[in-house]
Amino acid sequence: MRYLPLTDGNRSAMLDVIGAKSIDDLFADVPREHYLTGPVEGLPMHAGEMAVERHMRRLSKMNLAAADAPFFLGAGAYRHHVPASVDHLIQRGEFLTSYTPYQPEIAQGTLQMLFEFQTQVARLFGCAVANASMYDGSTACWEAIAMAGRVTKRSKALLSDGLHPHYVSTAKTMGKFNGDIIVYAEPKLLAETDFAALAKAVDSETGSVVVQYPDILGRIGDMTALAEACHAAGALLVAVVTEPVALGALKSPGEMGADIVVGEGQSIGVGLQFGGPYLGLFAVRDPKHVRQMPGRLCGQTVDAEGKRGFVLTLSTREQHIRREKATSNICTNSGLCALAFSIHLTLLGEKGLRALAAENHRLACAAADRLAKVPGVEVLNESFFNEFTIVVPGDARQLVRDLADKRVLAGVSLGRLYPDGDRREKGIVIAVTETVTEEDIEALASALQEALA
Amino acid sequence: MNAPNTSGWKPGTPDAPTGESGIVTVTGNRGLMLEEPLIFEIGGADTCGVDLPEPSGGADRLGGLARSEPFGLPGLSEPETVRHYTRLSRQNYAIDCGIFPLGSCTMKHNPRLNEKVARMPGFGDLHPLQPESTVQGALAVIDELAHWLLALTGMHSVAMSPKAGAHGELCGILCIRAALEARGDARSVILVPESAHGTNPATAAFAGYQVENIPATPEGRVDLAALKARLGSDVAAVMITNPNTCGLFEREMKAISDAVHAAGALVYCDGANFNAIVGRVRPGDLGIDAMHINLHKTFSTPHGGGGPGSGPVVLSEALAPFAPLPFVRKVAGGFELIEEEDGVAAAPHSFGRMAAFNGQMGMFTRALAYILSHGADGLRQVSGDAVLGANYILRSLQDVLDAPFGKTGPCMHEALFSDRGFAEGVATLDLAKALIDEGFHPMTMYFPLVVHGAMLVEPTECESKASLDQFIMALRSIAERARAGDESLHQAPQLAPRRRLDETRAARQPVLAYEVGG
Numbered sequence: 001m002r003y004l005p006l007t008d009g010n011r012s013a014m015l016d017v018i019g020a021k022s023i024d025d026l027f028a029d030v031p032r033e034h035y036l037t038g039p040v041e042g043l044p045m046h047a048g049e050m051a052v053e054r055h056m057r058r059l060s061k062m063n064l065a066a067a068d069a070p071f072f073l074g075a076g077a078y079r080h081h082v083p084a085s086v087d088h089l090i091q092r093g094e095f096l097t098s099y100t101p102y103q104p105e106i107a108q109g110t111l112q113m114l115f116e117f118q119t120q121v122a123r124l125f126g127c128a129v130a131n132a133s134m135y136d137g138s139t140a141c142w143e144a145i146a147m148a149g150r151v152t153k154r155s156k157a158l159l160s161d162g163l164h165p166h167y168v169s170t171a172k173t174m175g176k177f178n179g180d181i182i183v184y185a186e187p188k189l190l191a192e193t194d195f196a197a198l199a200k201a202v203d204s205e206t207g208s209v210v211v212q213y214p215d216i217l218g219r220i221g222d223m224t225a226l227a228e229a230c231h232a233a234g235a236l237l238v239a240v241v242t243e244p245v246a247l248g249a250l251k252s253p254g255e256m257g258a259d260i261v262v263g264e265g266q267s268i269g270v271g272l273q274f275g276g277p278y279l280g281l282f283a284v285r286d287p288k289h290v291r292q293m294p295g296r297l298c299g300q301t302v303d304a305e306g307k308r309g310f311v312l313t314l315s316t317r318e319q320h321i322r323r324e325k326a327t328s329n330i331c332t333n334s335g336l337c338a339l340a341f342s343i344h345l346t347l348l349g350e351k352g353l354r355a356l357a358a359e360n361h362r363l364a365c366a367a368a369d370r371l372a373k374v375p376g377v378e379v380l381n382e383s384f385f386n387e388f389t390i391v392v393p394g395d396a397r398q399l400v401r402d403l404a405d406k407r408v409l410a411g412v413s414l415g416r417l418y419p420d421g422d423r424r425e426k427g428i429v430i431a432v433t434e435t436v437t438e439e440d441i442e443a444l445a446s447a448l449q450e451a452l453a
Numbered sequence: 454m455n456a457p458n459t460s461g462w463k464p465g466t467p468d469a470p471t472g473e474s475g476i477v478t479v480t481g482n483r484g485l486m487l488e489e490p491l492i493f494e495i496g497g498a499d500t501c502g503v504d505l506p507e508p509s510g511g512a513d514r515l516g517g518l519a520r521s522e523p524f525g526l527p528g529l530s531e532p533e534t535v536r537h538y539t540r541l542s543r544q545n546y547a548i549d550c551g552i553f554p555l556g557s558c559t560m561k562h563n564p565r566l567n568e569k570v571a572r573m574p575g576f577g578d579l580h581p582l583q584p585e586s587t588v589q590g591a592l593a594v595i596d597e598l599a600h601w602l603l604a605l606t607g608m609h610s611v612a613m614s615p616k617a618g619a620h621g622e623l624c625g626i627l628c629i630r631a632a633l634e635a636r637g638d639a640r641s642v643i644l645v646p647e648s649a650h651g652t653n654p655a656t657a658a659f660a661g662y663q664v665e666n667i668p669a670t671p672e673g674r675v676d677l678a679a680l681k682a683r684l685g686s687d688v689a690a691v692m693i694t695n696p697n698t699c700g701l702f703e704r705e706m707k708a709i710s711d712a713v714h715a716a717g718a719l720v721y722c723d724g725a726n727f728n729a730i731v732g733r734v735r736p737g738d739l740g741i742d743a744m745h746i747n748l749h750k751t752f753s754t755p756h757g758g759g760g761p762g763s764g765p766v767v768l769s770e771a772l773a774p775f776a777p778l779p780f781v782r783k784v785a786g787g788f789e790l791i792e793e794e795d796g797v798a799a800a801p802h803s804f805g806r807m808a809a810f811n812g813q814m815g816m817f818t819r820a821l822a823y824i825l826s827h828g829a830d831g832l833r834q835v836s837g838d839a840v841l842g843a844n845y846i847l848r849s850l851q852d853v854l855d856a857p858f859g860k861t862g863p864c865m866h867e868a869l870f871s872d873r874g875f876a877e878g879v880a881t882l883d884l885a886k887a888l889i890d891e892g893f894h895p896m897t898m899y900f901p902l903v904v905h906g907a908m909l910v911e912p913t914e915c916e917s918k919a920s921l922d923q924f925i926m927a928l929r930s931i932a933e934r935a936r937a938g939d940e941s942l943h944q945a946p947q948l949a950p951r952r953r954l955d956e957t958r959a960a961r962q963p964v965l966a967y968e969v970g971g
Contacts, residue, residue: 275810349528
């Protein structure tokens with residue numbers, strides 16, 4: 001077998017040293033009635049590289065890849081062009097096949113990268129400190145709610161109606177078990193965010209208010225007044241960014257007073273991959289909150305010769321030291337996705353990120369204008385970045401499925417995200433990134449027009 | 454806000470290193486060992502490595518929130534970017550460089566076929582919310598991998614969505630809590646052995662339980678009598694790692710499970726060490742109710758310098774109804790993805806969603822390619838060779854390193870040593886750092902906590918005999934120096950890109966982001 005270097009001769013020689021007759025003897029502690037004497041039944045035997053590749057390719061061809069159709073899906077996962085050098089560099093074995101950097105003398109590559117990543121995220125979000133990543137945006141979001149609970153000693157969290165419904169579900173799941181009280185109502189199809197209503201609802205029991213920016217319908221809300229209301233009531237404002245490219249065009253949440261800024265980093269450097277692995281971003285505006293943060297932190301120090309170097313630090317917050325008193329149970333995070341994010345953002349720089357964001361916004365405006373001309377289609381948003389909501393007559397879920405059968409991937413129907421109807425079953429969230437062409441927009445418009453005729 | 458340093462390259466430290474050879478270089482570089490500044494020291498606000506259209510300044514529907522101020526992200530051209538990260542990569546040790554014997558972490562070879570497969574456009578370029586008709590192949594991958602995991606573990610069903618081992622632990626414990634609450638039997642305590650991974654007690658606490666320790670026998674296994682004595686109507690579950698973190702199989706696992714079940718509680722198994730028994734023991738036969746499987750350990754998806762992982766959880770029939778959303782269901786003519794849209798009807802008892810979207814698909818494709826490559830016969834050889842390698846190390850070194858639980862019988866896939874016999878003043882840390890100078894990644898240090906100065910060595914099945922022999926030779930030599938009290942061990946490593954780093958300073962004066970002059 002190509003992944004196993006030992007020969008039968010090696011095995012015999014090693015067994016002689018051990019003083020055992022066979023490999024089976026080494027499993028003597030397993031009660032015989034529970035020890036299998038041969039391969040697990042009903043499963044195929046080993047296969048060569050060509051055969052495995054052929055099988056996997058056959059499965060992959062049963063899917064419609066985003067590149068093979070006009071493509072407008074977003075809602076928390078975005079298709080951007082990832083430069084070829086990103087994927088090359090993350091596949092260098094020294095990054096790909098290394099471990100969490102517990103031995104810093106021989107892991108400075110990963111550690112310096114994490115230090116750079118943390119700084120990039122902090123600057124993008126307008127924060128002081130970012131951690132070395134979480135699993136994804138949704139888990140980063142509930143970790144932020146839990147952290148706000150620790151900081152404020154209050155268990156109530158007010159969730160904006162514009163927060164991604166999967167993030168809401170995740171927070172509700174955790175709330176059922178850890179005692180957080182999650183206050184949330186599904187969004188109405190309005191052009192305005194609910195930030196003003198949230199500011200009024202904050203009270204002395206509120207630990208955190210959670211808003212998304214831009215939100216699930218693509219709306220952009222100014223959180224300055226909300227942040228002030230939160231701080232006046234002793235609550236923390238958590239801002240969620242599911243499309244960080246937007247921050248090449250928009251003010252950062254930190255600038256507007258958000259205390260904890262979390263996000264989904266997938267849209268910079270990481271492919272769609274049917275939902276994972278993605279990259280949780282987690283940052284705090286005030287350095288005094290660092291010791292309540294979850295996850296790994298990389299810090300700068302010096303070595304025995306005084307040379308600058310980096311280590312994992314403040315680990316007394318973490319499970320491997322603190323066990324049941326840890327700030328989180330997270331261990332493995334999304335190191336390689338953080339590397340991809342950091343490389344892509346280094347290639348872009350501030351200039352490139354601004355240009356990328358401008359191109360996204362230009363195309364999204366063009367698409368919104370074109371779709372508004374389709375009879376029966378109403379564009380909900382007054383403000384948006386690269387994603388907006390349209391309202392159509394009838395069931396949008398079925399419409400999206402019908403368009404997919406015609407090889408147009410039209411967007412995400414709100415009915416898929418919100419099972420409970422209301423007017424939402426008529427909504428479709430449309431994302432337009434730099435990967436969309438003018439022809440794609442025209443194809444979507446004419447497919448919609450035909451379907452709605 | 455700090456602006457990027459545009460003034461050019463500045464060495465991080467003024468004093469050029471002399472190192473062992475005494476040769477001073479003006480750059481700080483030493484041959485192939487290259488110093489690399491931070492992107493904030495070499496990048497520029499106006500530099501960009503991607504060609505994009507110039508912003509035209511036309512459309513603005515940003516709600517009056519357009520960003521005007523610079524925010525300090527440096528850019529590099531493509532050649533500079535490639536060079537920066539290539540230079541950084543060369544300061545890392547990795548499995549591709551040599552044996553990486555971190556106990557409990559299972560650092561095995563990462564086949565490149567799996568990377569190729571994961572990047573097929575039909576897998577890599579697929580949105581998680583595409584209509585079901587356009588993702589049938591992806592759902593088939595999840596279903597096929599699930600089928601393998603169930604056959605290999607002998608369990609009833611599997612939750613595929615957890616994102617890593619600790620997330621899987623949480624999934625299993627939440628299933629247990631939901632099942633207990635469904636029968637109106639809220640319980641408050643989870644029992645965990647002292648030798649457990651730190652994630653176990655952290656998970657139990659996060660799910661709202663009090664954590665109590667289970668005592669161990671002198672030979673390093675769960676004390677069944679003591680466990681039985683503690684079981685009662687307040688105990689919700691027992692979390693056990695099998696094989697355990699001392700590298701031993703829990704011989705009485707079935708009796709433990711039976712006792713736990715008789716007390717109305719459930720058994721969680723930490724499957725981090727599944728690599729030791731894959732293809733030879735099915736946890737389902739041992740009475741397990743829930744076990745996570747680290748695809749990044751047993752099934753070779755790359756560790757990537759700290760993730761991403763993937764932690765599917767296999768479940769007993771008793772826990773299956775409580776599994777999280779979403780999940781894949783086979784129907785006539787294809788597969789369905791059961792999520793919120795399908796409502797309560799499809800999964801009335803599910804405890805809910807643990808994360809957005811559908812799990813770590815990029816890890817599923819890699820793990821499935823690995824499993825298909827090995828097949829049922831190859832996976833059995835995997836556990837056999839992993840255990841063989843660990844026992845070979847154990848027996849080859851037990852005359853110079855104390856093996857507290859290795860005297861009477863074989864170990865499983867990892868060999869555990871203690872610092873007993875080291876000269877006064879020499880610590881496990883010194884030995885580990887000396888291994889670095891010999892060109893190896895050290896073993897896991899100071900874990901499990903139940904052994905003084907623990908050294909947990911897990912070679913995996915991917916090492917040749919020559920590789921094992923070289924590692925043994927180096928470790929023997931260092932162990933002999935430790936026993937003799939060789940003071941120079943305190944100086945190790947001397948030949949790595951950095952000497953020992955000042956971790957106390959890092960924690961006392963935290964510098965967690967770059968600042969000008971930092």
